[in-house]
Amino acid sequence: xxxxxxxxxVAVDGFFMDASEVTNxxxxxxxxxxxxxxxxxxxxxxEEMKKQLPPGTPKPHDSILQPGSLVFKKTTESVPNLYDYSxxxxxxxxxxxxxxxxxxxxxxxLQINSDSMIWQEMSGNGPRIxxx
Numbered sequence: 001x002x003x004x005x006x007x008x009x010v011a012v013d014g015f016f017m018d019a020s021e022v023t024n025x026x027x028x029x030x031x032x033x034x035x036x037x038x039x040x041x042x043x044x045x046x047e048e049m050k051k052q053l054p055p056g057t058p059k060p061h062d063s064i065l066q067p068g069s070l071v072f073k074k075t076t077e078s079v080p081n082l083y084d085y086s087x088x089x090x091x092x093x094x095x096x097x098x099x100x101x102x103x104x105x106x107x108x109x110l111q112i113n114s115d116s117m118i119w120q121e122m123s124g125n126g127p128r129i130x131x132x
Contacts, residue, residue: 040096069095
């Protein structure tokens with residue numbers, strides 16, 4: 001894309017990557033065997049959530065304060081502010097690993113790191129690989 005020029009060097013901080021991919025079938029089996037409920041499927045309790053927010057943050061409307069996930073929003077044009085995640089992600093009520101599109105036809109949802117960590121611990125699928 002034109003807006004991705006000129007080519008330039010960048011630095012990437014360290015991150016973790018699983019040694020192998022996890023299929024929906026494997027994750028479904030894990031859920032059935034353990035009874036684990038992902039963050040995207042859990043009821044949102046405002047009293048707990050607001051502890052993670054700046055003091056005085058107003059409570060969102062109940063229609064938004066429901067289980068769901070951020071879902072990737074494909075763009076065809078340049079995104080003017082990469083610090084504004086709302087240009088690339090939408091909050092979709094009902095989106096989770098079973099319904100990654102929620103009620104809409106979208107193709108990617110955000111997996112919460114805590115769900116990934118639980119998968120690693122409970123599935124015995126081996127350690128995560130640190131990329132540095």
